[in-house]
Amino acid sequence: MxxxxxxxxxxxxxxxxxxxxxxxxxxxxxxxxxxxxxxxNSARLFELVKPETDALSPNNVLMFGIGTLSGxxxxxxxxxxxxxxxxxxxxxxxxxxxxxxxTEVKFAGYDQLAFFGKADHxxxxxxxxxxxxxRDASHLWGMSTWxxxxxxKEEIGDPFIEVVCIGPAGENLVRIANVxxxxxxxxxxxxxxxxxxxxxxxxxxxxxTTDIAIARPxxxxxxxxxxxxxxxxxxxxxxxYRDYGTPGIIHTTAEIGMTAVRNWQKNVFPNWEAxxxxxxxxxxxxxxxxxAACHIACGPFHTIKSGEFAGVYxxxxxxxxTQMGLICECDNLAAILKxxxxxxxxxxxxxxxxxxxxxxxxxxxxxxxxxxxxGDDRPLQFGDYKSVIxxxxxxxxxxxxxxxxxxxxxxxxxxVGRGSEKYMIHVKGQAPVVEDPRAxxxxxxxxxxxxxxxxxxxxxxLYALYILRDTDIGKEISTGDLGGMKGIGRPEGVGxxxxxxxxxxxxxxxxxxxxxxxxxxxLLTKMVxxxxxxxxxxxxxxxxxxxxxxxQKAFNARQGLTRKDDNYSTPRFEKDxxxxxxxxxxxxxxxxxxxxxxxxxxxxxxxxxxxxxKLAELGLEHVADELAKVNAVK
Amino acid sequence: MAGVIIxxxxxxxxxxxELICSLTKNQAFNPAKSRIKVVPxxxxxxxxxVTCILCKNPKCVELCPxxxxxxxxxxxxxxxxxxxxxCRICIDVCIIGAVNFDEKxxxxxxxxxxxGKPACVEWCPxxxxxFEIGPAxxxxxxxxxxxxxPAxxxxxxxxxxxxxPAxxxxxxxxTYTASKAKPFLKKCGIPEEALDWYKKFA
Numbered sequence: 001m002x003x004x005x006x007x008x009x010x011x012x013x014x015x016x017x018x019x020x021x022x023x024x025x026x027x028x029x030x031x032x033x034x035x036x037x038x039x040x041n042s043a044r045l046f047e048l049v050k051p052e053t054d055a056l057s058p059n060n061v062l063m064f065g066i067g068t069l070s071g072x073x074x075x076x077x078x079x080x081x082x083x084x085x086x087x088x089x090x091x092x093x094x095x096x097x098x099x100x101x102x103t104e105v106k107f108a109g110y111d112q113l114a115f116f117g118k119a120d121h122x123x124x125x126x127x128x129x130x131x132x133x134x135r136d137a138s139h140l141w142g143m144s145t146w147x148x149x150x151x152x153k154e155e156i157g158d159p160f161i162e163v164v165c166i167g168p169a170g171e172n173l174v175r176i177a178n179v180x181x182x183x184x185x186x187x188x189x190x191x192x193x194x195x196x197x198x199x200x201x202x203x204x205x206x207x208x209t210t211d212i213a214i215a216r217p218x219x220x221x222x223x224x225x226x227x228x229x230x231x232x233x234x235x236x237x238x239x240x241y242r243d244y245g246t247p248g249i250i251h252t253t254a255e256i257g258m259t260a261v262r263n264w265q266k267n268v269f270p271n272w273e274a275x276x277x278x279x280x281x282x283x284x285x286x287x288x289x290x291x292a293a294c295h296i297a298c299g300p301f302h303t304i305k306s307g308e309f310a311g312v313y314x315x316x317x318x319x320x321x322t323q324m325g326l327i328c329e330c331d332n333l334a335a336i337l338k339x340x341x342x343x344x345x346x347x348x349x350x351x352x353x354x355x356x357x358x359x360x361x362x363x364x365x366x367x368x369x370x371x372x373x374x375g376d377d378r379p380l381q382f383g384d385y386k387s388v389i390x391x392x393x394x395x396x397x398x399x400x401x402x403x404x405x406x407x408x409x410x411x412x413x414x415x416v417g418r419g420s421e422k423y424m425i426h427v428k429g430q431a432p433v434v435e436d437p438r439a440x441x442x443x444x445x446x447x448x449x450x451x452x453x454x455x456x457x458x459x460x461x462l463y464a465l466y467i468l469r470d471t472d473i474g475k476e477i478s479t480g481d482l483g484g485m486k487g488i489g490r491p492e493g494v495g496x497x498x499x500x501x502x503x504x505x506x507x508x509x510x511x512x513x514x515x516x517x518x519x520x521x522x523l524l525t526k527m528v529x530x531x532x533x534x535x536x537x538x539x540x541x542x543x544x545x546x547x548x549x550x551x552q553k554a555f556n557a558r559q560g561l562t563r564k565d566d567n568y569s570t571p572r573f574e575k576d577x578x579x580x581x582x583x584x585x586x587x588x589x590x591x592x593x594x595x596x597x598x599x600x601x602x603x604x605x606x607x608x609x610x611x612x613x614k615l616a617e618l619g620l621e622h623v624a625d626e627l628a629k630v631n632a633v634k
Numbered sequence: 635m636a637g638v639i640i641x642x643x644x645x646x647x648x649x650x651x652e653l654i655c656s657l658t659k660n661q662a663f664n665p666a667k668s669r670i671k672v673v674p675x676x677x678x679x680x681x682x683x684v685t686c687i688l689c690k691n692p693k694c695v696e697l698c699p700x701x702x703x704x705x706x707x708x709x710x711x712x713x714x715x716x717x718x719x720x721c722r723i724c725i726d727v728c729i730i731g732a733v734n735f736d737e738k739x740x741x742x743x744x745x746x747x748x749x750g751k752p753a754c755v756e757w758c759p760x761x762x763x764x765f766e767i768g769p770a771x772x773x774x775x776x777x778x779x780x781x782x783x784p785a786x787x788x789x790x791x792x793x794x795x796x797x798x799p800a801x802x803x804x805x806x807x808x809t810y811t812a813s814k815a816k817p818f819l820k821k822c823g824i825p826e827e828a829l830d831w832y833k834k835f836a
Contacts, residue, residue: 072663073653073757100649107664146677150831159835160674160803183677209666209737217657228759286822287679290648295759297646301679305823313824315679 002028005215006068006532007036012110012132014125016199017058017117021125021132026111032534033619035544036068038094038509040112041083042551045092046623051559051630055087055191056173056198058118064105064164064204067512070292071106071212073224074527075231076517078102078292081509086190087198088175088352088408089429089453092555093190096457096509098291101181104162107208115199124152124165124203129210137202141171144345145180152205165203166193167347169396173197175408176352177396180344184299184316188349189430190452191408215533223526227519228295235466241298241516244277245288246319251276253435257581258488259322260434262329262382263358264425267436267581275325275333284337289315294517302337309334312341319433320350326434327358328382335385339392346396353395355431356405356412357388359424368420374401409569426569427454428561437573439583440488444573445593446498448566451552459501460508463515471521471538473500491589495596503545510548547618554610554623557632563608566594604634636709636765637688637745638670638752642814644762647674647681651754651763658753659743660736667736669745670754670763673803673811678828680818682811683763684803685754686711686732686745694724694733694744703742711744718742731806808836 002009007026014021034043041063053059062084069077080102086093105113108129122137140148149163162181169177170193177193178186187193214220231238240248253259254272261269273279277300284304290297303313317324317340324336343350360380363369371379377400378387394402404415410429413421425431430453437444446459468474477496508515511528518524521538529535556565573588598605602614611634615624627633652668660667670685688709695703695711702717703724720740725733734743745752747765755763812829819826 073650073657103649107666150677154834157835159808159832209664211660211662211664211667213662214657217661221654221657287643287818288646289679290646292649293653294646294648295650297648297760303822303824310823313679313822314677 002026003213004532005213006072006528007031008066008071008106008109008111008212010110011040011112011114012127013114013116014132014134015116016119016123016134016201019119019134021134023110023130023132031111033544034548035507035510036111037065037079037512038081038083038506039065039544039548040510041065041081041094042548042555044112044114045083045085046551046555046626049085053085055085055090055093055195058116058199060085060195060198062115062192062195062199062201064113065510066102066106066111068111068510068528069531070512071103072214072531073221073293074511074513074531075224075227075519076291076294076296076514077512078294079509079512079514080105080187082179082187082192084190084192084195086192086430086452087173087194088191089410091428091453091559091561092451092552093192093195094452095178095187095189095192097179097181097185097187098514099181099185100292101162101164101185101206102512103292104206104208106212107210108206109208109210113204115196115201118198119200122200122202124201124205126156127204127206127208129208140202142168144168145347146182146345148203149182152203156205156207158207161205161207163203163205165347166196166201167345167396169346169348169406170194170197171202172396172398172406174348174396174398174406175411176349176356176406177347178349180347182344183314184344186344186349188351189455191349193347214531216530219530220527223523223530227517227523227527230519230523231296231517235516237462237516238296240277241296242288244281245298245300246277247280247300247317247321248277249319250322251278253322254326257578257583258435258439259326260436261326263327263362263423264436265362267439267578267583269326269329269331271331272326274331275321275336279333280321283333291514294514296516298516304334304337307334309338312338314341314344316340316344317350320354323351323354323434324388327354328361328385328388330383330385330388332385335389339385339388342389342392346393348392348396351433352409352431353392353405355425356409357391358382359409359413359420360405362423363416363420366423368418368423369416373416377401422570424569427567428452428565430454432456436578436583437568438489438578438586438588439581441491441494441588441593442488442497442501444588444590445494445597446502448568448590448594449498449502449597451549451556454568458505459498460505460515461497461501463518464501464504465497467504467518467521467524468500469520473542489583489586491592494593495600498597499600502549503542506545506548507541510544543618547620550610550615550618550620551623554615554620554627554632557609558627558630560630560632563594563598563606566608607634609634637686637747638755639764640683640685641762641764642680642682642811643818644760645672645681645683646760646762647672648759650757650759651683654753654757658748667734667743669734669743671732671734671803671807673807675811675815675829675832677831678815678819678824679822680811680815682814683754684730684732684807684810687730689729693727693729697727698724703744710746712746713742713744715741725804728806730810731804731808805836808832812836
């Protein structure tokens with residue numbers, strides 16, 4: 001029996017078909033090779049879920065990967081990754097979440113939870129350290145996320161246990177359903193909530209009261225302290241997050257015209273200040289809330305005291321505020337906070353949802369959708385927040401036109417037809433956040449190369465540049481203007497930034513660390529080594545990051561994805577220039593960007609497929625063998 | 635006499651105090667073994683770190699059947715590990731629920747101010763914790779001591795009979811936290827009834 005430091009030392013495999021949970025010891029080799037969190041999940045997903053598996057079938061595997069450093073004082077180490085084959089994109093899917101549930105699972109003694117099969121009636125899992133029970137959830141089915149978490153806490157008799165759950169959206173297999181930890185933590189993207197619903201798993205409740213040991217505590221605390229001070233002294237975003245949270249990002253992006261407005265029709269939203277972090281703070285803010293072990297505390301708790309939405313209170317929103325406002329052209333902040341509350345309670349990803357709503361709005365504007373499509377419901381139109389608020393529950397319950405919207409970015413336009421497809425912007429079936437690919441070339445590239453479809457969290461270039469700034473790689477890829485916006489509209493050197501951003505992000509997603517609280521690669525290595533007692537090097541961590549990203553890519557390649565799939569649903573970003581703002585005239589140089597990126601990754605430039613050479617270098621020969629069977633490796 | 639002073643409205647719920655306390659005093663990270671307990675009213679955006687307030691007339695010392703608890707001149711509570719019987723009466727009688735319990739070693743966990751330099755105060759990123767000695771703080775503690783004790787006497791006997799469940803944070807801390815939350819809720823415009831859900835457990 002290995003004595004573990006840092007890691008909890010065990011994995012819980014739950015077979016919902018049979019109704020059994022088994023605790024399996026963590027293998028030291030596996031731990032060293034894949035680190036934790038996203039690494040553990042990605043490695044196992046490749047082994048366990050075959051290409052022909054339908055994401056909503058019992059053969060999909062749903063995993064919760066806790067960070068290696070979760071449960072410690074590593075700054076911002078509260079994060080976990082939820083992974084499965086996605087019912088939204090039908091390819092690799094994952095979602096990331098902060099809060100306190102992940103640390104509770106760690107203290108209960110687990111580095112990963114994996115769910116197999118499907119229960120024959122609604123259930124929830126109750127983990128009380130090493131006592132695990134599968135309990136009936138039939139009486140909880142249909143509840144909002146807020147209500148079910150409270151109901152379970154009452155059942156267990158402890159308001160301080162942690163609960164993740166799905167809302168009605170997950171139960172109804174809405175393809176954009178998320179996994180929530182009420183009141184506001186969300187593993188948002190890729191439809192992970194629908195996978196959970198397809199397994200009849202309503203919630204996972206946990207209490208953890210066991211020790212997490214640290215190999216070299218003084219060295220560890222020293223690295224933590226240095227990281228905290230480094231962030232405070234030199235990170236470009238510390239103050240902004242501390243003051244406003246992610247709603248503060250719009251202060252920069254909207255001001256420089258990098259955002260997408262009115263379903264990507266324009267780039268400038270004149271009244272963006274009305275839905276900014278500053279407006280939130282002025283009118284509704286009450287306090288800032290933190291995730292476990294975080295010194296920044298970037299979660300704004302708000303209350304609406306008067307007006308149409310009086311009585312709304314809670315935490316959040318995140319940058320999704322921007323998604324809800326800009327893409328649907330709504331400048332009523334109180335209404336947006338209400339939308340946020342509804343998405344949280346029904347359990348749906350606001351980024352995908354609002355992208356689909358914006359598509360529907362444009363279709364209505366263009367006459368492709370008409371009143372007939374909506375029946376008695378209020379048609380979705382730009383600026384009409386009432387129509388959004390009314391339709392959110394209907395999407396969750398698959399009622400009326402909501403049933404079509406519930407099918408997600410790829411399928412909804414197909415169901416409608418009538419030429420509506422060209423108004424839905426997505427990559428591999430998932431919509432991006434409202435940053436214009438032509439304005440910020442980094443976004444332009446990593447939206448295409450992201451393993452779970454378009455998303456803004458697989459590359460994290462800005463943070464990666466900061467973390468790597470003192471390394472040789474960092475010096476090579478830095479343009480010298482961290483946090484500044486010069487040069488982001490140019491394609492030169494973008495491939496390198498994206499690659500290292502993606503690799504670095506996998507390190508953070510495996511350690512369970514938030515991008516905003518990571519100081520330097522060197523300190524990260526010190527923290528994980530002194531915590532676990534395993535002496536990692538900077539280089540080894542970067543290799544692990546590259547390895548994990550490559551496994552995710554391989555999962556998709558095995559299903560037949562190639563260069564043609566690293567593309568938007570529309571050619572307009574390559575063809576149509578930006579019409580207004582500082583990036584006017586820009587187009588996306590897709591081929592130039594992909595050529596550079598694939599070459600750097602040591603993948604085949606023509607197909608975008610991985611090479612056996614690279615996979616072998618990363619210790620992934622078994623992956624190369626699998627890919628060779630379907631001609632998906634060069 | 636003064637313990638760690640808490641300004642709950644500054645608390646962001648990060649739990650760093652619980653982590654550093656458990657590491658410092660118990661050599662591993664484990665909030666369940668921390669001598670400062672952050673009580674979160676998650677739905678209401680308010681958290682209250684609860685720890686020993688160095689009562690003038692500590693009930694834990696008075697009512698320990700084994701005489702295992704004593705109070706130093708500076709007001710700090712000390713545990714004689716040899717004498718302690720693990721009965722948990724001190725947990726029940728503490729008027730604010732500040733006493734924690736180490737299930738493995740069967741001993742109470744009470745803040746001892748880290749010998750004068752409390753680690754939680756050093757690490758709190760919000761300045762919600764401070765450590766001062768002065769007469770201004772004494773009055774606050776006395777008021778609490780008078781208010782709560784008579785109402786609790788009957789309840790304590792009942793609790794002593796039934797077995798104590800393995801909860802991290804219990805009734806006293808919830809009641810104490812709820813009372814501290816009231817001014818914050820008023821500022822927010824959140825009705826006091828919102829506390830009712832938490833009071834169900836108290």
